[in-house]
Amino acid sequence: MPHSAIILIYLLVTVLNLWGNYTHDENLAFFTKPLLIPLLALWFYLQTKSNSSTFRNLILGALFFSWGGDVLLMFVKSHGEHFFLMGLLSFLITHILYAIAFFKIVAFKEGFLQKRKWIVIPFLFFYLAFNYYLIPDVAKDMQIPVLIYSSVIILMVLAALNWNTFVADIAFKLVVTGAIAFMLSDMIIALNKFKAPVSNAAVWIMILYLFGQYRIVKGCLEKIHHTA
Secondary structure, eight states: OOHHHHHHHHHHHHHHHHHHHHTTOHHHHHHHHHHHHHHHHHHHHHHSTTOOOHHHHHHHHHHHHHHHHHHHHTTHHHHOTHHHHHHHHHHHHHHHHHHHHHHHHSOGGGSHHHHOGGGHHHHHHHHHHHHHHHGGGSOHHHHHHHHHHHHHHHHHHHHHHTTTTTSOHHHHHHHHHHHHHHHHHHHHHHIIIIIOOOTTHHHHHHHHHHHHHHHHHHHHHHHHHHHO
């Protein structure tokens, strides 16, 4: 199957999933969701078959755990909150793998952040402000997991930002915007779950999540092909 056909199917399934969430068609949303990340992973895998680098394998690992998180969160409503915790853990591993992969390309001590250390400050402030707002409404047994998870998300975004000026501009822009979109998706999940219902939350979560994942994967492909 041509690579372009796979990404077109991914976009089609994305539209169907978003429509299912928007119209509250639970069956359509349920059955399309677990197809999305495997399609993106297949698209990435087929274009990197000749590349067996650690970076490439880390990205594939991140996509695998993203899919695991997607599937686990599908069963929270029917099987209980322990599925939320398992989904959170799966996405935590996803963000860790992405961060490791990004730092594999440009180490922290060698990248953009080393030259512009002050850029970390607004991210730290954002982390503290968001958790100050969120944590009082989070159950005590969930507070530490939420703090750890949000720390790792910020680290993943900073790892993407560290590429600036050290890789091709297109690869950097794709990866950093994808990482930020992924972070915003997780923020809406947290606000919707712990603070108050967000209007059309499922739609916005999936838009940002799927846009973010596509941008990250596309940016990583650009980095691999540019290096090759």
